[in-house]
Amino acid sequence: MWDNNSNLKKRAKEAFVRQQDQSDCGVACLLSVINFLGGTSKLERLRELSGTSKQGTTLLGLYQSADKVGLKAEAYEADLENLKKQTDPCILHIVKDERLQHYIIFYGIKDGQFIISDPAEGVKLVSPKEIEKLWKSKALLLLKPGEDFTTVDEKKKYQWQWIKQLTKEDLNILSLALVLGIFVSVLSLATAIFSQKLIDEILPGEDTLKLFVGLGLLAFLLFAKSGLSYVRQLFLIRQSRDFNNRIINTFYSSLLKLPVPFFFNRKTGDLIARMNDTRRLQRTITYIFSEVMIDVLLIIVASVFIMTYSINLGFFVLLSVPLFFLLTWQYNEPILKGQQDVMKAHSANESNYVDTIQGIATIKTGNREPFFSKITKKIYGFFQDQIFDLGKVGIKFTFWADIISAFYMVGVLGISSMLVLQDELLVGALVAIFQMSSQLIPSANRLALTNIRLQEARVAFDRMYEFTSLEPEYNKKPEIKNKLENDKVESIHVSDLSFRFPGRSPLLKDISFAVEKGEMIALLGESGCGKTTMLQILQRFYEPESGSLKINENIGWGELSVKSWRNHLASVPQDIKIFSGTLLDNICLGDVQEEDVEQVIEFCKEYGFSKYFEEFPQQYATILGEEGTNISGGQQQLVALARALYQEPDLLLLDEATSAMDRETEQGMLQMLMESKKEMGIILVTHRIKSVKLADRIYILNEGKITEQGSPQELATGQNLFSRSLEELSV
Numbered sequence: 011m012w013d014n015n016s017n018l019k020k021r022a023k024e025a026f027v028r029q030q031d032q033s034d035c036g037v038a039c040l041l042s043v044i045n046f047l048g049g050t051s052k053l054e055r056l057r058e059l060s061g062t063s064k065q066g067t068t069l070l071g072l073y074q075s076a077d078k079v080g081l082k083a084e085a086y087e088a089d090l091e092n093l094k095k096q097t098d099p100c101i102l103h104i105v106k107d108e109r110l111q112h113y114i115i116f117y118g119i120k121d122g123q124f125i126i127s128d129p130a131e132g133v134k135l136v137s138p139k140e141i142e143k144l145w146k147s148k149a150l151l152l153l154k155p156g157e158d159f160t161t162v163d164e165k166k167k168y169q170w171q172w173i174k175q176l177t178k179e180d181l182n183i184l185s186l187a188l189v190l191g192i193f194v195s196v197l198s199l200a201t202a203i204f205s206q207k208l209i210d211e212i213l214p215g216e217d218t219l220k221l222f223v224g225l226g227l228l229a230f231l232l233f234a235k236s237g238l239s240y241v242r243q244l245f246l247i248r249q250s251r252d253f254n255n256r257i258i259n260t261f262y263s264s265l266l267k268l269p270v271p272f273f274f275n276r277k278t279g280d281l282i283a284r285m286n287d288t289r290r291l292q293r294t295i296t297y298i299f300s301e302v303m304i305d306v307l308l309i310i311v312a313s314v315f316i317m318t319y320s321i322n323l324g325f326f327v328l329l330s331v332p333l334f335f336l337l338t339w340q341y342n343e344p345i346l347k348g349q350q351d352v353m354k355a356h357s358a359n360e361s362n363y364v365d366t367i368q369g370i371a372t373i374k375t376g377n378r379e380p381f382f383s384k385i386t387k388k389i390y391g392f393f394q395d396q397i398f399d400l401g402k403v404g405i406k407f408t409f410w411a412d413i414i415s416a417f418y419m420v421g422v423l424g425i426s427s428m429l430v431l432q433d434e435l436l437v438g439a440l441v442a443i444f445q446m447s448s449q450l451i452p453s454a455n456r457l458a459l460t461n462i463r464l465q466e467a468r469v470a471f472d473r474m475y476e477f478t479s480l481e482p483e484y485n486k487k488p489e490i491k492n493k494l495e496n497d498k499v500e501s502i503h504v505s506d507l508s509f510r511f512p513g514r515s516p517l518l519k520d521i522s523f524a525v526e527k528g529e530m531i532a533l534l535g536e537s538g539c540g541k542t543t544m545l546q547i548l549q550r551f552y553e554p555e556s557g558s559l560k561i562n563e564n565i566g567w568g569e570l571s572v573k574s575w576r577n578h579l580a581s582v583p584q585d586i587k588i589f590s591g592t593l594l595d596n597i598c599l600g601d602v603q604e605e606d607v608e609q610v611i612e613f614c615k616e617y618g619f620s621k622y623f624e625e626f627p628q629q630y631a632t633i634l635g636e637e638g639t640n641i642s643g644g645q646q647q648l649v650a651l652a653r654a655l656y657q658e659p660d661l662l663l664l665d666e667a668t669s670a671m672d673r674e675t676e677q678g679m680l681q682m683l684m685e686s687k688k689e690m691g692i693i694l695v696t697h698r699i700k701s702v703k704l705a706d707r708i709y710i711l712n713e714g715k716i717t718e719q720g721s722p723q724e725l726a727t728g729q730n731l732f733s734r735s736l737e738e739l740s741v
C-alpha cells in the first residue's frame with residue numbers, strides 16, 4: 011500500500027491534466043494516468059477512442075480506450091476498504107453536488123487521506139468520509155501498463171529511428187554542402203583581410219603592383235566563393251526536393267494504410283495542414299546538418315582571427331555570443347507556444363475551407379453564404395491573430411537581439427578604436443575586425459535560434475508522427491496465409507455477430523445471416539439501425555466485438571488477410587466518390603492500359619451500361635470529377651455499379667445503390683443484377699420495397715437484432731416491416 015507516500019502526490023501533480031470542459035473529465039483522467047505511468051497521448055485521440063460525446067464518456071468508453079493505448083484496464087465494483095488497498099491508479103465514477111456525473115483519479119493514501127486528482131480542480135487530499143459521499147456508484151477502473159504501453163522514452167527512440175531512416179539518403183549530399191559551406195565562409199573573410207592589407211600596407215606604401223596583385227587575388231577568391239556557393243545551393247535544393255518527396259510519400263502511403271474509421275473521424279483540412287508542416291521539418295534538417303557547423307566555424311574562425319590582432323578583443327567577441335543564447339532561452343517558451351497555436355489555427359482554417367467548399371450547394375440553397383462568410387472570417391481572423399501574436403513575440407525578440415548587436419558593435423568599435431589610439435592596432439585591422447564582427451552577428455543569432463527551430467520541427471514532426479505511428483490495418487496479422495488465394499467465395503455465414511462504436515451502446519446484437527453465390531439477400535430496417543455499419547464490417551472497416559464469419563463454410567474470417575478478403579468483394583456505398591479522371595479511369599480505378607479500353611467497352615455493353623455511358627459528352631473519355639463534367643446522382647450510381655461489377659467480385663454489397671436512378675433505369679439495373687448473381691452473392695440494403703421483393707431472402711433488423719427472416723413470400727403474410735411496407739405500397 012502507498013501509505014504516507016509523500017512522493018506520490020507530487021507525481022500525481024506533475025501528471026495532472028485539466029479538463030477542457032465538463033464532458034472531458036473522463037479522458038482528462040485517463041491522460042493524467044497515462045502521464046503518471048510515463049506514457050504519452052493526446053486528449054483529442056483519447057476523446058476519439060473513447061467515443062466521448064457532448065454528454066461525456068462512459069466507463070466502458072474509458073475501458074476500451076485504455077485498452078487501445080496499451081493500458082491493462084479492469085473494471086470493478088468496490089468499497090472504500092478495497093480501494094485503500096489498490097496500488098495502481100484507479101478512475102472512480104462519482105456524483106458531484108448530488109447531480110453531476112464526474113470522474114476522478116485515486117492514486118493512494120497519505121496520512122489517512124485519499125490522494126485524489128480531480129480534472130476540474132487539481133490534486134488534493136480528501137477524507138474517507140467525503141469519498142464515501144461522492145463515490146456512490148462504487149464503480150472503478152483500475153489501470154496498469156500493459157504489454158503494448160509505450161513510454162515517452164520508447165516513443166523518442168522510435169521517432170529517432172524514423173528520422174534516421176528518412177535522412178539516411180541525405181547524409182552524403184548534406185556533408186558535401188557542409189564542406190562547400192565551410193569554404194564559402196572562410197572565403198567570405200577574404201574581403202576583411204584584404205581591407206586590412208589595403209589600408210595598412212598597400213596604400214601607405216603606394217605600391218601599385220601589390221595593389222593589382224591583391225585585387226586580382228581578391229577577385230579570384232570572391233569568384234571562387236560565388237562558384238562554390240552556387241554549387242552548394244544546387245546541392246541544398248536538390249536535397250530539399252528529394253527529402254520532401256520522400257517524406258510526403260512515406261507519410262501519405264502510411265496514411266493510406268490506416269483503417270477507414272481513422273478517416274471517418276478526421277477533418278480533411280487537418281490532414282492537409284499536417285502534410286504542409288513537413289516543410290518545416292525539411293528546413294530544420296537542412297539547417298542542422300548543413301549550416302549549424304558553418305555558423306559555429308565562422309564564429310570560431312572570426313574570433314581566433316580577431317584574437318590575432320588583440321587577445322582582449324577576441325575574448326570580448328567570444329563572450330558576447332552567449333548573450334544571444336540567453337535571449338533565445340528567455341523567448342523559447344512563448345515562441346514555441348505561438349508556433350503550436352499557429353499550426354493548430356492553420357489546421358482549423360484549412361478544415362473550414364474544405365467543409366464550406368464541399369457543402370456549397372447546401373449553403374447556397376439555404377442562403378447561408380453570409381453566415382458561413384462570418385464563420386470563415388472568424389476562423390481566418392483567429393488564424394491571423396495567432397500569426398500576429400507570434401509575430402509580436404518575434405519582433406520583441408528581434409528588438410532585443412538588435413540591442414545586443416548594437417551593444418556588441420559599439421563595444422567592438424570602442425575597444426578597437428582605443429587600441430588604435432594607443433597604437434596597439436592599425437586602422438586597417440580595425441576595419442577588418444569591424445567587417446568580421448558584422449559577419450559574426452548573424453551567425454551567432456542563427457545559432458541561438460537553433461533550439462527554437464528544433465522545437466518547431468519537433469511540433470511538426472509530432473503532428474505527423476502521431477499518424478504514421480498508428481497501426482496500419484494490413485499489418486495487423488502479417489503471418490496470415492491467404493487460404494483462399496485461387497478459390498472463389500461460394501458462401502458466407504455470419505453467426506452471432508455483435509458490434510458497437512467506441513463508448514456507445516451495442517448497435518448490432520447477435521446478428522446471423524448467410525449468402526451464397528447465386529443469391530441476393532436484402533437487409534431491411536429503419537434508418538440508423540445499423541445496415542450500413544453491417545456492410546462496413548463485412549468490408550472489414552470495423553472489427554466486430556464478437557461473433558464469427560465463415561467463408562465457404564470452412565475458412566474463418568481471421569484466416570484471411572484484410573487485403574486478400576477485399577479482393578473478393580466490391581461495394582457501392584451510399585456516398586459515391588467520382589475521382590478526377592475519365593469515365594474509363596473511374597470504372598477501372600487503376601492504370602488504364604490500351605487493352606483495357608476495349609475490355610471496359612465490351613463489359614459495359616454486356617451489362618447494359620453502354621446506352622447510358624455513350625450519352626456522356628465524350629463517351630468513355632469524358633472527364634469526370636472535380637475538374638470535369640458534373641454528372642447526376644443516378645449517373646454516379648451507374649458509374650459506381652459498373653466500377654463494382656468490373657472487379658468481378660464474389661460478393662457484391664449494395665447500399666441504396668439505385669436510389670437516385672429513374673424507375674426505368676433502376677428496373678433495368680435490378681434485372682441485370684438478377685442475371686449477374688449467378689456469378690456472385692449480393693447483399694442489398696435498401697428502403698425500396700420493390701427492390702427488396704426481388705431478394706431470395708430478407709433479414710429484418712430491429713433494435714440491433716434480426717427479428718425476422720425468410721423469403722419475400724413468407725414474410726409478406728406475417729406482421730413485419732416488409733409486410734407493412736408492401737401494404738402501404740398497394741394503397
Ligand SMILES: Nc1ncnc2c1ncn2[C@@H]1O[C@H](COP(=O)(O)OP(=O)(O)OP(=O)(O)O)[C@@H](O)[C@H]1O
Pocket residue numbers: 274511514517535536537538539540541542543544
Ligand atoms: N463512426 C461512427 N461513430 C459512432 N456512431 C456511428 C458512426 N457511424 C455511424 N454511427 C451510428 O450508428 C448508427 C447506425 O448507422 P448506419 O449508418 O449503420 O445506419 P443505417 O441502418 O444504414 O441507416 P440508413 O438506413 O439511414 O442508411 C447510427 O445511429 C449512427 O449515428
